[in-house]
Amino acid sequence: MPAATFITSLPRHAEAEEHRILVGSTPASFNDIPPKLCHKEENVSVTLDPPLKEFSSEDGANGTLYVIESFLVFMGPSGRGFQIPYPAITLHAVSRAASGPSIYCQLDDTVGEAVPAATTEDTIEMRELTVIPQNQASLDPIFEALSQCAALHPDPTNSDDEEMEGGDAWNNSNGADFEVFNGDDGEELSEVGRVRSDFLTDARFKPY
Numbered sequence: 001m002p003a004a005t006f007i008t009s010l011p012r013h014a015e016a017e018e019h020r021i022l023v024g025s026t027p028a029s030f031n032d033i034p035p036k037l038c039h040k041e042e043n044v045s046v047t048l049d050p051p052l053k054e055f056s057s058e059d060g061a062n063g064t065l066y067v068i069e070s071f072l073v074f075m076g077p078s079g080r081g082f083q084i085p086y087p088a089i090t091l092h093a094v095s096r097a098a099s100g101p102s103i104y105c106q107l108d109d110t111v112g113e114a115v116p117a118a119t120t121e122d123t124i125e126m127r128e129l130t131v132i133p134q135n136q137a138s139l140d141p142i143f144e145a146l147s148q149c150a151a152l153h154p155d156p157t158n159s160d161d162e163e164m165e166g167g168d169a170w171n172n173s174n175g176a177d178f179e180v181f182n183g184d185d186g187e188e189l190s191e192v193g194r195v196r197s198d199f200l201t202d203a204r205f206k207p208y
Helices: 016-024 136-151
Strands: 005-007 037-049 063-068 071-075 081-085 089-097 100-108 126-133 169-171 177-179
Touching: 016 037, 037 136, 063 136, 089 136, 100 136, 126 136
Parallel strands: none
Antiparallel strands: 005 081, 037 063, 037 126, 063 071, 071 081, 089 100, 100 126, 169 177
């Protein structure tokens, strides 16, 4: 099942101020409070590789990105979009490649499915998402909101993989290093996709 799900309406959510008021009102159940919208960015283009069958390149040419506590959502002006659960985002990074600044994400299409024991990381079905905001200054706020929301959805299957070889850098196939934030020096980052990068090239990389 694809990590990204085609949608025609936004999932339930509340703006930050509305969410603050609802939380402060002491509801009968906090489960009744809609997830908070942590960041909204208009004039964004996105690409999925491989693409979603129902979502065309024209749908992703321009729209709005919603970083909600429950899902990462893109919605085009035609009302066609997609949502991604945070456990499916195995990596997210800030790319400043020559092709243009963007948010790069790797998505695990097997999240929520039973994976055969013989399956290795090399055979896991992955999908790539690239988010290109018109306003380049929004890259950092989008990344921070993604990190905060991903931290709300830790992946229990990764509990045995906390230590990775290679220190604080992973390398791509062309040898370009990128920094891994590990929560030191007061940094508060997600358990999923704790990566931020100044990519030296726009080549795709293999982080593992």
